[in-house]
Amino acid sequence: MPITALLRSLVNNRIPGQLVVQITDRCNARCPQCGMRVTESFSRSTLATDQIKKLIDAAARRGFQAISFTGGEPLLDLPRLVELIRYAGDAGLRYTRTGTNGFMFKNPQKSDFYDRVSRMVEMLADTPLRNFWISLDSSVDDIHEEMRGFPEVVAGIAKALPIFHQAGIYPAVNLGINRNVGGVSTRYFRRVEAATSDAYLDTFYHRYRRAFERFYQKVIDLGFTMANTCYPMSIDIPENSQGLSAVYAATTADDIVRFTPDEKRMLFKALITTIKRFRSKIRIFSPLSSLEALVRQYSSDMLGGETFGCRGGVDFFFVNAADGHVYPCGYRGNEDFGRLEALDLQQLRPSAESEACRQCDWECFRDPSEMFGPLLEIFSNPLSTMRRIVMKPKQFGTWAVDLRYYRACNFFDGRRPPNYKKLSQFASTTKEGVYPDKDRKNYALDHRFANQKLFVS
Ligand code: SF4
Numbered sequence: 001m002p003i004t005a006l007l008r009s010l011v012n013n014r015i016p017g018q019l020v021v022q023i024t025d026r027c028n029a030r031c032p033q034c035g036m037r038v039t040e041s042f043s044r045s046t047l048a049t050d051q052i053k054k055l056i057d058a059a060a061r062r063g064f065q066a067i068s069f070t071g072g073e074p075l076l077d078l079p080r081l082v083e084l085i086r087y088a089g090d091a092g093l094r095y096t097r098t099g100t101n102g103f104m105f106k107n108p109q110k111s112d113f114y115d116r117v118s119r120m121v122e123m124l125a126d127t128p129l130r131n132f133w134i135s136l137d138s139s140v141d142d143i144h145e146e147m148r149g150f151p152e153v154v155a156g157i158a159k160a161l162p163i164f165h166q167a168g169i170y171p172a173v174n175l176g177i178n179r180n181v182g183g184v185s186t187r188y189f190r191r192v193e194a195a196t197s198d199a200y201l202d203t204f205y206h207r208y209r210r211a212f213e214r215f216y217q218k219v220i221d222l223g224f225t226m227a228n229t230c231y232p233m234s235i236d237i238p239e240n241s242q243g244l245s246a247v248y249a250a251t252t253a254d255d256i257v258r259f260t261p262d263e264k265r266m267l268f269k270a271l272i273t274t275i276k277r278f279r280s281k282i283r284i285f286s287p288l289s290s291l292e293a294l295v296r297q298y299s300s301d302m303l304g305g306e307t308f309g310c311r312g313g314v315d316f317f318f319v320n321a322a323d324g325h326v327y328p329c330g331y332r333g334n335e336d337f338g339r340l341e342a343l344d345l346q347q348l349r350p351s352a353e354s355e356a357c358r359q360c361d362w363e364c365f366r367d368p369s370e371m372f373g374p375l376l377e378i379f380s381n382p383l384s385t386m387r388r389i390v391m392k393p394k395q396f397g398t399w400a401v402d403l404r405y406y407r408a409c410n411f412f413d414g415r416r417p418p419n420y421k422k423l424s425q426f427a428s429t430t431k432e433g434v435y436p437d438k439d440r441k442n443y444a445l446d447h448r449f450a451n452q453k454l455f456v457s
């Protein structure tokens with residue numbers, strides 16, 4: 001985005017708009033953490049191509065910069081997806097993203113694998129697509145494959161990545177944090193009555209830290225050069241749901257992605273330590289300033305003040321496949337904004353910072369909100385920024401380093417290879433001890449248990 005246009009929107013207390021369009025809720029995977037899995041029976045919907053094109057036109061007219069085509073599984077209809085990405089690029093949307101659950105990469109030993117994947121990659125490479133994600137839920141292959149229902153898909157991903165790279169696409173691995181991420185070490189470590197005890201939380205922290213380390217090392221070994229992390233999304237049972245209602249069904253009340261606030265605090269802390277260790281080796285989207293803000297949020301009953309409010313419903317929006325309507329995000333399903341073509345964004349003024357929404361941890365909206373927060377504040381309340389710099393220099397410092405890191409990563413341009421020389425400036429200085437490379441006993445257990453039917457499906 002040209003710097004003058006960015007400054008203009010910041011002066012108006014706005015940031016570059018982002019639209020997440022659920023083009024379909026059809027899916028062929030079996031993920032236990034998601035209400036759209038193939039085994040769920042509900043009436044499925046797919047937005048018509050013309051309708052999506054009208055949405056893209058309306059988004060471009062309103063100055064949106066980023067669009068994500070999500071599902072369900074976006075690659076179920078590849079020619080149509082390619083057409084939409086081109087259309088969005090021609091309309092002036094600079095940042096287009098889409099991704100896959102990886103079904104195309106299963107059974108890599110089949111003789112048609114190379115041709116099949118090459119054709120798909122060529123089609124995507126011939127579009128202005130900027131970022132492409134591939135999901136991976138666990139550091140243990142068998143567990144991920146059973147969760148998704150795709151045999152040998154992890155080997156297939158490793159085989160597919162060089163094909164992508166050769167065509168100039170650098171996919172990001174997408175980890176949706178869940179209780180299977182570390183194999184048996186996290187899978188069987190569930191909430192107990194004493195879940196708030198220090199001993200429980202300390203063990204929890206170390207198990208997840210080890211799990212994240214294994215995960216990042218694994219994806220580097222697979223050939224990924226970029227990584228994103230989806231923070232656990234669950235809408236709690238109605239009495240605890242804080243009024244949220246999922247219009248985006250990529251959520252569940254199932255225990256696999258349900259964590260207590262104390263557990264979340266430990267999860268985010270474990271992620272911070274691990275990301276510090278790995279972000280010179282692989283481009284990691286998740287900003288440390290956002291994770292630290294979430295730690296603060298889950299450290300007390302405070303819902304604001306120490307975090308920047310989410311821009312969902314102000315600058316960022318979700319479009320639902322079932323009705324084609326716009327919602328503030330995937331989780332405020334009670335606030336139907338109707339068609340984008342009829343929506344006046346000027347009417348949607350941001351709430352006061354202290355009242356802005358912070359009801360969930362959806363990283364698609366929370367991470368950029370936290371990254372843009374200080375910039376917005378500089379224009380709207382420079383005194384508050386000065387106070388923040390003086391009173392909370394460490395917080396401000398983390399954000400400034402994140403910005404430098406984003407630059408070193410070319411703002412996560414998924415069409416450019418990593419520059420490891422620039423990334424090396426971010427080599428870890430963390431003092432926390434390194435875990436042994438692999439806990440072989442746990443790996444053996446992981447494989448044994450992975451063959452058992454343990455999942456909700
Ligand atoms: S998480 Fe994605 S791949 Fe898995 S069932 Fe849901 S929509 Fe499908």
Ligand code: SF4
Pocket residue numbers: 244310311312313328329330331332357358359360361362365366
């Ligand atoms: S924090 Fe953002 S994504 Fe979450 S419910 Fe609020 S507006 Fe939606």
